[in-house]
Amino acid sequence: MLTDMHVVIIGGDARQLEIIRKLSQLDAKVSLVGFDQLDDGFAGAKKQSLQTLDPLTVDAVVLPVSGMNSKGEVESIFSGEPVKLTSEWLTRTNKTTTVYSGISTESLRALLDKSNRPFTEVFSRDDVAIYNSIPTAEGTIMMVIQHTDTTIHSSDIIVLGFGRVGMTTARTLSSLGANVKVAALGTELLARAFEMGMKPVSLTELKEHAGQADVIINTIPANVLTAEIIGKMQPHALIVDLASKPGGTDFRFAEKRGIKALLAPGLPGIVAPKTAGRIFANVLGSLLTEQWEKRKGGAS
Incomplete structure (x- = not known):
């Protein structure tokens, strides 16, 4: 007390x-x-x-x-x-x-x-971040549904980062039937993604996979979705950036290319x-x- x-x-x-x-x-x-x-x-x-x-x-x-x-x-x-x-x-x-x-x-x-x-x-704290990854994943699903015209099931989705938020988000999307790739640097993270039934991709090879993605979800607070990467994406593709401001996306170039890119930090406080x-x-x-x-x- x-x-x-x-x-x-x-x-x-x-x-x-x-x-x-x-x-x-x-x-x-x-x-x-x-x-x-x-x-x-x-x-x-x-x-x-x-x-x-x-x-x-x-x-x-x-x-x-x-x-x-x-x-x-x-x-x-x-x-x-x-x-x-x-x-x-x-x-x-x-x-x-x-x-x-x-x-x-x-x-x-x-x-x-x-x-x-x-x-x-x-x-x-790890415990808070893990607990918060649950409403974050649910909020991400809400945003993907709202801003795409296809089902999550069978969609090709890349999750950047496989930390506390990335892991929960990727697993949730995979359980809904999405074809999930996980892009990260650590070999242990890629091994874990493979073990969980997702396709591991080295972050250094992201450019080679971006063109097949319907949705890219970023959880890395660094400049990872550069103009070079975004330039390879399909016009209908969606970017949801969950990293803290200013995110890890070149939003200016995404807008220029006509690709919808959403910065969405703090989702737990918004959706739940x-x-x-x-x-x-x-x-x-x-x-x-x-x-x-x-x-x-x-x-x-």
């Missing part, structure tokens, strides 16, 4: 609602910043602003999955304007006050460098915000419990 632990949740989207519910169940004292337009009432949660909060009472700060934008603001769909979290405010908290965020952005890292507070990037929120909330609840027990143990 998180009894007496003061957690400040700043901004975000519908996923934050599941976090609020989870922390309320764990008996934490929850302050909501950037939620002035939220209608739902949560027991134990109170809407506030950073100006009305006493930083010395705060044990943890929870930011959205997206962290902070390039302006150093925390965006919120529950507020008319973003929240400005400053290093001045954060340095007034206790030195043990921990910041949690889905991902780490450049502006967030700069803030943490100035304030020198503990930080946990939740989405860097409740599930994605529960994933974040369950892991965050465990992390906060661990932090709180360590602090209480140190105090005793």
Whole structure:
């Protein structure tokens, strides 16, 4: 339980609602910043602003999955304007006050460098990434169905990358009857793709296979779908780029060639915000419990 632990949740989207519910169940004292337009009432949660909060009472700060934008603001769909979290405010908290965020952005890292507070990037954890690969794969299927005029069954699909997201996506598409090729660099990844019944392709040979693809799905956050590769693709082909912004696709050249290319990071929060929120909330609840027990143990 998180009894007496003061957690400040700043901004975000519908996923934050599941976090609020989870922390309320764990008996934490929850302050909501950037939620002035939220209608739902949560027991134990109170809407506030950073100006009305006493930083010395705060044990943890929870930011959205997206962290902070390039302006150093925390965006919120529950507020008319973003929240400005400053290093001045954060340095007034206790030195043990921990910041949690889905991902780490450049502006967030700069803030943490100035304030020198503990930080946990939740989405860097393997368990979170694997759980999130499930709604990501489902969202990818939705996008492929929406933007093609053929069935997934019997389609020729190439999945770039065979990590946590790539593996789940490729396996799901294969189970729907697609002819799936997996393009990766590591020989162990290609061996795993072969073992799972998919055709392994070295990423260095992608140009030789791109012309047969109906759909190419990228999960690699690097420039892999270059103009040279896209130039080999069929006009009807679809690109779905799941990598974090700016993705790994030459979108300008794809548009010039008339090939539909979609950048789709953060699919879990779009297609299944409740599930994605529960994933974040369950892991965050465990992390906060661990932090709180360590602090209480140190105090005793």
